[in-house]
Amino acid sequence: MEARKENRAIAACGAAPQPDPYGIARSLTRAQQAWLEHPQALWGELLRLQGGMAAVAAQVGARWFGLPMPDVEVPVAEDERFQDPVWSAHPGWDALKEQYLLLSRWLVDLAYGAPGLDEQERRRAGFWTRQYVDALAPTNFLWGNPVALLRALQTGGASLADGLRHFIEEAPEGLPRMVDMSRFRVGGNLATTPGAVVMRNELVELIQYAPSTERVRAIPVVIVAPWINKYYILDLNERKSLVRWLTGQGFTVFVTSWRNPGPEMRDTTFEDYVLKGVGACVEAAREICGVPQVHLTGYCIGGTAVAAYMAWMNREAKPKSRLPVAHWSLFTTLVDFSDPGDIGAFIDEAAVEEIERRMAGRGYLDGAEMATSFRMLRPNSLIWHYWVHNYLLGEEPPAFDVLYWNMDSTRMPEAMHRFYLRELYLHNRLAQSDALVLGGRKIDLGRIAQPLYAVGTEQDHIVPWRQSFRICGLVKGPVRYALSTSGHVLGVVNPPVQPPKRAYWAGEAAGAADAEAWRERQPKVAGTWWEDWAAWLGERCGDEVPARAPGSEAFPALAPAPGTYVLER
Structure with missing residues (x-):
């Protein structure tokens, strides 16, 4: 008990956080090193990328001349980023889409397939690679999003002004808002069964x-x-x-x-x-x-x-x-x-120690931290979708009861959550x-x-x-x-x-x-x-x-x- 109090006191007095508690740099470096140690396999992957780039170039060239050509890289059905017809109708935007999908999928495949790493290491490298390539999607930038550019022209820049206002309001929260919280009340239009x-x-x-x-x-x-x-x-x-x-x-x-x-x-x-x-x-x-x-x-x-x-x-x-x-x-x-799935990317000894350090200073894990972790498991639909709609398109967050509940998060008591992470997830x-x-x-x-x-x-x-x-x-x-x-x-x-x-x-x-x-x-x-x-x-x-x-x-x-x-x- 005394040791526990001492650990809390150290954390409360500002014990230094680990520089990479979730192993982002460590996992990506290991994957890179693994490929460098297998040059023949890496050469094969580079040839695969080269072949893909050649196929995309042929597709784009054909479409510039008005010739029908199927996509080399087809967006998955649930990927709404490229659903607007402009991404297929205009050869320039089509080229950007195809090149991004080809390169991003290649990088993620490279991380998940790193030779010589165990399954947990590959999964962690793949998870963090996916976070990076999703963040760098052209749709997340004004210059790379034809829908946002057209909206800005149609509104005379009002959509950009609205988006900037939303960004300033939401920046302290760390992530884009998913829902209009003012539209719901527990006991009013939620949780009403007698x-x-x-x-x-x-x-x-x-x-x-x-x-x-x-x-x-x-x-x-x-x-x-x-x-x-x-x-x-x-x-x-x-x-x-x-x-x-x-x-x-x-x-x-x-x-x-x-x-x-x-x-x-x-x-x-x-x-x-x-x-x-x-x-x-x-x-x-x-x-x-x-x-x-x-x-x-x-x-x-x-x-x-x-x-x-x-x-x-x-x-x-x-x-x-x-x-x-x-x-x-x-x-x-x-x-x-x-095998807890992608959430395992957040849970190893170093990450748990960092979470424990945070909890020791205040006695709980804040609900916002849990919510951020869950949103990162589906970054395109739970983060970047709202980045685009709130900031690039200048739209108001929707009124959706499930999203309101999702944002109405709770805290985790220190002792319970430590047990949950160590005894269940780790061991x-x-x-x-x-x-x-x-x-x-x-x-x-x-x-x-x-x-x-x-x-x-x-x-x-x-x-x-x-x-x-x-x-x-x-x-x-x-x-x-x-x-x-x-x-x-x-x-x-x-x-x-x-x-x-x-x-x-x-x-x-x-x-x-x-x-x-x-x-x-x-x-x-x-x-x-x-x-x-x-x-x-x-x-x-x-x-x-x-x-x-x-x-x-x-x-x-x-x-x-x-x-x-x-x-x-």
Whole structure:
């Protein structure tokens, strides 16, 4: 404890930061050195680039003379930078586009393919190379963006004046704004499903939602939201609310709303989130509903805590029927951190030490730092798109509820986040039998026998779906896995609509050698996995009973939803 206080004092007094904590220069230098040590392979790559440049020159020459010629480098469908027709209609802009795509892809391929480096080193070099080439795209500069130049001419320069005003306003924030924050209010046009806070401690509020049917299933659904952002992603508005939809299907629904930590919570641990958070909410829901068991669901890091709780709970020497959770679900959750995807570029020993240095001075990791890291995982869509639209085109940020939630970030307590980075990301101990101790018990995912419904999303940049699928091989109980199209948020916030916007695959995971083998044997279904999940829940959540009003004598309603913790900044 004294050593810990001393470390904090050193950091608070201004311990020097590392010059390259995230290993940017180190990883790029290693990749460069690797190619120099393999000159024959490098020569082959240079010849490949030369061939590509010759093909682009031939294409551009043909188009200058009005001859039809297919693109040498075709932008991917989701790359909106070159979607305007001018990029293909005018040979000059077409040449700029083709040369940029050829060179940028070649550089990224070179980094990811550096010989002699391990997979982690190549991935890190590729990640940082991609950051550079995306930043240097011609579309990010006025002189290289024909759409912005035309807008400036059409508006007599007003678009540039507006863009400069936006830049001056937003520069202190470090990144372009993604959304007009003035258009939304939690409890006003967000998080409006009726309910009440029925339990509150120093860490979490538990919200129970009012029923919308006369009868409900006996076993309630307790959803553990992530604490990296706020819970109302599950209750955005009447059309995009999972909790409102679930109550309409005849379920009693509880959701956690976590406190936004300040310096006073610096010693709050991951164990606290699991036992004082998840465990306390499970016990409150059982008492309020008068049932021995609940269905427990976790989303993102909330799901990681749920998995830890399930392993902790199953260490008890009791029959399954006497344990507090009957079955459980995970939405886009990592429990095996051996391959966390691109976010691994931020997480090695040096980077964790730098994050710890920052947290030690104030007691938490600021939410803006987490948000920046996540935006860097998709720089073109989450950074440079807004750079172009806010500054080069002079447009106002849009009013989009999901982006408002994304920007309404929260802080991470120092002790919890240190544990999360070191024990889970660096050492992957949650996936190892008896490697972690919570509440005095060694935990082992392999002891979990309760049925599980797990969800991944095809384009998830935070929790790669193949990695989330690994839960299927770590637990003892049966697993039904669902894979949705779209990403980490929109693949989960996925209400039924007509015609369907998305699709999913769903099926039992038993017998699948790996994630791809599982997907190959599942039919692709148009629509949302919500309906498949509700059917799975309906088979397990018991008979119907009279609908329950929020609260009980032991847990009276304390405040109307959305509660107070969600409003903390």
